[in-house]
Amino acid sequence: MTTLPQSTEKKLGLVIDLDTCVGCHACVISCKGWNTENYGAPLSDQDAYGANPSGTFLNRVHSYEVQPEQGEAQLIHFPKSCLHCEDAPCVTVCPTGASYKRVEDGIVLVNESDCIGCGLCAWACPYGAREMDAEEKVMKKCTLCVDRIYNENLPEVDRVPSCVRTCPAGARHFGDLGDPDSDVSILVAERGGVDLMPEQGTKPVNKYLPPRPKDALPEFDVLAPFLEPVIEEPKGFLGWLDKALEKI
Amino acid sequence: MHPAPSVIVFTTFSGLGFGLLIWLGLGFPSVTGWTAFAFMLIAYLMAVGGLIASTFHLGHPERALKAFKQWRSSWLSREGICAVVALVVMAIYGAGLVFFGEQWLLLGVIGAIFSLLTVYTTSMIYTQLRTIPRWNQPLTPANFISLSLAGGALMAGQVTAAIILLLIAGAIQLATWVIGDNRFAQSGTDMASATQLGNIGSVRAFEPPHTGTNYLLREFVHVVGRKHAQKLRIISIVLMAALPVILLLLPFNHLLALVAVLAHIAGVLVARWLFFAQAEHVVGLYYGQR
Numbered sequence: 086m087t088t089l090p091q092s093t094e095k096k097l098g099l100v101i102d103l104d105t106c107v108g109c110h111a112c113v114i115s116c117k118g119w120n121t122e123n124y125g126a127p128l129s130d131q132d133a134y135g136a137n138p139s140g141t142f143l144n145r146v147h148s149y150e151v152q153p154e155q156g157e158a159q160l161i162h163f164p165k166s167c168l169h170c171e172d173a174p175c176v177t178v179c180p181t182g183a184s185y186k187r188v189e190d191g192i193v194l195v196n197e198s199d200c201i202g203c204g205l206c207a208w209a210c211p212y213g214a215r216e217m218d219a220e221e222k223v224m225k226k227c228t229l230c231v232d233r234i235y236n237e238n239l240p241e242v243d244r245v246p247s248c249v250r251t252c253p254a255g256a257r258h259f260g261d262l263g264d265p266d267s268d269v270s271i272l273v274a275e276r277g278g279v280d281l282m283p284e285q286g287t288k289p290v291n292k293y294l295p296p297r298p299k300d301a302l303p304e305f306d307v308l309a310p311f312l313e314p315v316i317e318e319p320k321g322f323l324g325w326l327d328k329a330l331e332k333i
Numbered sequence: 334m335h336p337a338p339s340v341i342v343f344t345t346f347s348g349l350g351f352g353l354l355i356w357l358g359l360g361f362p363s364v365t366g367w368t369a370f371a372f373m374l375i376a377y378l379m380a381v382g383g384l385i386a387s388t389f390h391l392g393h394p395e396r397a398l399k400a401f402k403q404w405r406s407s408w409l410s411r412e413g414i415c416a417v418v419a420l421v422v423m424a425i426y427g428a429g430l431v432f433f434g435e436q437w438l439l440l441g442v443i444g445a446i447f448s449l450l451t452v453y454t455t456s457m458i459y460t461q462l463r464t465i466p467r468w469n470q471p472l473t474p475a476n477f478i479s480l481s482l483a484g485g486a487l488m489a490g491q492v493t494a495a496i497i498l499l500l501i502a503g504a505i506q507l508a509t510w511v512i513g514d515n516r517f518a519q520s521g522t523d524m525a526s527a528t529q530l531g532n533i534g535s536v537r538a539f540e541p542p543h544t545g546t547n548y549l550l551r552e553f554v555h556v557v558g559r560k561h562a563q564k565l566r567i568i569s570i571v572l573m574a575a576l577p578v579i580l581l582l583l584p585f586n587h588l589l590a591l592v593a594v595l596a597h598i599a600g601v602l603v604a605r606w607l608f609f610a611q612a613e614h615v616v617g618l619y620y621g622q623r
Contacts, residue, residue: 202392
């Protein structure tokens with residue numbers, strides 16, 4: 086059914102800390118690795134070693150330069166994957182019912198064997214979270230690693246999405262955003278987590294933590310100009326070599 | 334948006350084909366026998382040809398039957414159902430006209446209603462998308478329906494109706510362009526809302542996530558060909574409405590009528606190309622593009 090559930094028992098999702106992300110793209114690679122080798126059609130690449138490489142990714146990291154009115158510009162790395170919206174427009178447009186939102190945990194998934202590859206769900210998504218795989222001709226999207234988070238064959242520490250497990254900076258957090266007492270909900274409340282494109286009315290579950298204000302640069306030491314200068318002329322053998330080379 | 338030929342051909346010809354079916358279903362012109370067969374053949378070639386063209390852009394056309402399931406939420410599904418009902422009802426109605434020389438008006442009216450609904454549901458597939466502000470406005474269905482009715486009247490040989498409807502369709506087309514040009518700015522979606530970084534300062538895309546291109550950029554950030562948009566709009570409106578109206582005002586001649594139909598089709602094809610090529614998807618903002 087492509088009608089959306091009235092409510093979901095849980096709202097599993099990610100909290101992404103834009104203050105902490107260092108833009109290393111490790112989450113991109115681990116996502117591609119896990120989701121190519123496991124659930125669903127693999128994420129194909131076209132012309133991977135040629136002049137025009139292109140491929141399917143479920144998670145991509147943008148980088149933005151933000152110029153405040155005063156002071157230095159900031160570089161902010163911006164990971165983006167499916168936000169598992171409560172009012173997911175990608176689900177309702179699907180003509181076959183291949184796209185659906187799970188009642189138990191709110192994860193938005195694609196049943197690939199029902200997908201006709203019309204692409205309308207990708208048109209309906211404002212975030213660019215869905216990509217048609219050029220090889221399999223079906224729509225691919227973040228599954229929130231549904232084959233990891235409930236997988237009892239994995240050690241408990243690994244039962245989180247691959248991107249979260251991999252992030253070396255701890256910029257990605259996974260949990261139930263429907264539970265106000267969960268760690269992720271507390272984090273969002275404390276850091277003022279925000280929705281992307283709220284005016285699109287999608288009610289995203291994933292939240293973004295805005296960058297915290299930067300420390301001000303320390304005042305320059307007023308006595309510094311009066312300090313004895315650091316030696317500039319080389320001495321000894323190097324001094325002789327310098328002079329000898331100067332004469333040539 | 335990437336102006337895929339399959340979708341341009343589909344919306345243009347199925348719009349015209351169902352437009353002609355609307356007129357035939359209502360008994361304009363009231364024809365039977367081989368004349369009716371010729372009209373029906375043209376309408377079916379266009380409507381069915383357009384629908385077949387639309388399956389060319391599917392990744393898995395062999396699963397197309399599954400698309401009839403989700404009519405509760407999906408305009409694409411509703412369109413498929415309306416199209417099949419319209420074509421089946423009109424086939425029975427057409428059989429009455431051609432083989433029995435009888436006009437079963439009730440069937441014709443039902444067929445006409447479903448033909449109209451098909452055009453409307455097609456337009457709603459685009460209109461519903463908040464992600465493409467240019468399409469997300471009431472003029473989009475008005476544009477599709479007025480063109481379908483005008484084109485249908487033109488092909489059905491309803492000269493007076495065609496002149497009036499072509500003028501209306503042309504006016505709606507112009508309004509769709511003018512109002513559409515401001516829709517993106519009015520939508521309130523910009524780089525600040527996309528990144529939520531606007532309260533720090535002005536946001537600029539510094540580095541895309543990948544060195545090459547990707548599906549999103551190919552599908553949604555089609556900037557080629559927008560350069561000549563204004564010229565193409567003039568060409569489109571002249572061919573779509575102005576020229577056919579002038580030709581219809583001249584003393585009636587089958588050759589001139591044929592030229593009027595061909596000009597109209599060419600004009601609508603250009604308009605549909607612009608419909609896609611000029612549509613800007615909000616996802617482009619993440620790439621600092623539109």
